[in-house]
Amino acid sequence: MAATPQRTSGSVARDDYLEQIYHLMEQKGYARAVDISRNLGISQSSVTNMLQKLDAEGLLNYERYRGITLTEQGTEIAKAIIARHEMLTRFLRLFGIAEETIYADVEGMEHHVSRATLEAIRALTQHLETNPATLKEIVSQMSLPES
Template sequence: MEDYLEQISGLIAEKGYARVVDIADRLSISQASVTNMVKRLDAEGLVNYERYRGMTLTDRGQEVADYIIRRHDLLTRFLQLFGIDDETIYDDVEGMEHHISSPTMRVFEALMRELETSPEAVKRIRADLKKS
């Protein structure tokens, strides 16, 4: 469900609209699977869906999508600090973001604030990682 909301939000920001075919293309899944999930998201009050016309996010859907995007961005930036390659970051973040709790996310946010203002700490950690 989170991947769908993330894609819908991204498509709306990029193109001004989101359609089933675009979501299916981005997620590399069938249009029928997307349609089923979009109907579910509509029933849960996260999107407004009109068959053959596309969809928009409800206010609640946009809030959830914004949280998902912030979480994805935070985890990506965190791993980038330590020089991990983009492909590994992508794979790891896709796995982590769906299983990480809100309290743990707050820990990552606090760590990021500290690390972004302490480049020397990042250098020490990267040097330590190279040793192991």
């Protein structure tokens, strides 16, 4: 029986919330449900429900009508999510893919890529960045649609 791929974190929704909260904390020192709701395009009541779940999981500190902050564990997961996002973006940029396409693709890929696949992408990205002739050869074989 094949092994199940390991992901760097849990559900897609959880990843999105933790990533949003982390970015808001970087900007303001805390997050608010209204900001998360606006940024994710989700109703405030749905955000409140998820915040309560994440609080119960020990990933954030949530007090109604106050700022939301990530716990140490929540911060570690958020940083891994962001690193995964940045790695996939960096990889796709090597090939001259349009930014809008990269954004849409990474938003889908980042939630489903296994650690093993991400590590392969990281190694390949590093190799291509340090071997421009190889990258140029690969890009020359691509037929990208006009952006």
